[in-house]
Amino acid sequence: MYTPPPFKPDRAASLGFAEARGFGIACAWGGGKPIASALPFYLSYAADGTPRALFHVARHNPLVKLAGGAPWLLAVTGADAYVSADWYVSPDQVPTWLYQAVHLTGPVRVLSGAELAVQIDALTAKFEDRLSPKTPWTSGKMTAARLDAMKKAIVGLEMTVEEVEGSFKLNQHKSETDFVAVGNALALQAEAGARQIAALMREVRPEAFATTQTEMTTLQGGV
Numbered sequence: 001m002y003t004p005p006p007f008k009p010d011r012a013a014s015l016g017f018a019e020a021r022g023f024g025i026a027c028a029w030g031g032g033k034p035i036a037s038a039l040p041f042y043l044s045y046a047a048d049g050t051p052r053a054l055f056h057v058a059r060h061n062p063l064v065k066l067a068g069g070a071p072w073l074l075a076v077t078g079a080d081a082y083v084s085a086d087w088y089v090s091p092d093q094v095p096t097w098l099y100q101a102v103h104l105t106g107p108v109r110v111l112s113g114a115e116l117a118v119q120i121d122a123l124t125a126k127f128e129d130r131l132s133p134k135t136p137w138t139s140g141k142m143t144a145a146r147l148d149a150m151k152k153a154i155v156g157l158e159m160t161v162e163e164v165e166g167s168f169k170l171n172q173h174k175s176e177t178d179f180v181a182v183g184n185a186l187a188l189q190a191e192a193g194a195r196q197i198a199a200l201m202r203e204v205r206p207e208a209f210a211t212t213q214t215e216m217t218t219l220q221g222g223v
Contacts, residue, residue: 001103001165006173014102014166015051017078019043021102022126024076026055026159028066028108035062041074042126043161051161053104054111054119056154064155067108072159074104079196083171087185088178098169098186098197105163111156119156170201176208183209 009017018024019042027036041055053074057063066072080099111119121139128136139147171179179201187198202209 001101001167003165003167004173007167007169009166009168011164013168014164015043017100017166017168018053018074018076018102018104021076021078024074024104026057026063026157027073027075028063029070030062030066035066037061037063040123040127042123044122046160051104051164053106053159053161054123054156055159056111056116056119056123056156059153059155061155063157064110067110067155067157070107071105071162072108074159076102076104079193079200081186081189081191081194081197083182083186087182088174089181090175090178093178096171098171098201100166100168100170100200102164102166104159104161105165106160107162108157108159111158113151115158116151116154116156120151168200170197170204172204176205179205180208 022042023038023040025036025038026041027034029035037057039055039057041053044052044054046052078100080097083096083098085093085095117139124138125136128134128138142150171182174182183198183201186194186201189195189198
């Protein structure tokens with residue numbers, strides 16, 4: 001992943017983003033072309049701190065045959081938004097796109113049946129927790145025969161994450177005036193992604209927005 005220095009998050013921030021998102025695209029080289037599948041995942045850590053991404057795919061997914069070979073890529077993206085050049089205060093700007101993305105790379109192995117059972121419950125618990133106060137769904141609610149049939153239809157996989165790359169492109173390299181102008185413009189857009197990016201920009205440089213608000217209040221008070 002190409003990431004200019006102003007947009008490069010540290011390793012902890014990248015892993016935190018990936019874990020919070022929990023959904024990405026697993027990609028592997030199939031020999032003649034890349035093979036990819038969108039899927040949910042969760043992260044766990046080995047005793048030495050090495051991250052591991054765990055997920056599963058349908059048994060007939062072409063990715064299954066590629067496990068154990070060359071490293072895979074797990075691409076995780078979040079909110080994104082188009083930025084019009086008209087929103088900048090400074091002249092001679094160009095349109096751009098703001099986004100968050102993290103790439104996890106490493107070898108992938110097939111899980112055993114017992115490991116798959118643990119993975120299913122852990123993955124489900126991760127996302128059911130987001131629905132609180134709903135009572136979580138668990139695999140125990142299924143009949144044993146049905147659960148066994150479902151397990152036989154999927155293959156559990158684990159990536160040992162050897163490389164973590166991230167790009168949080170939020171216009172950090174722009175002047176305070178331009179940064180705030182774009183953030184405010186995005187906050188007014190109808191698309192949820194634009195408003196999410198605007199909120200992230202406020203988190204990155206809250207002092208810039210606070211200063212602007214103070215100046216506006218001062219000007220209004222003097223009128």
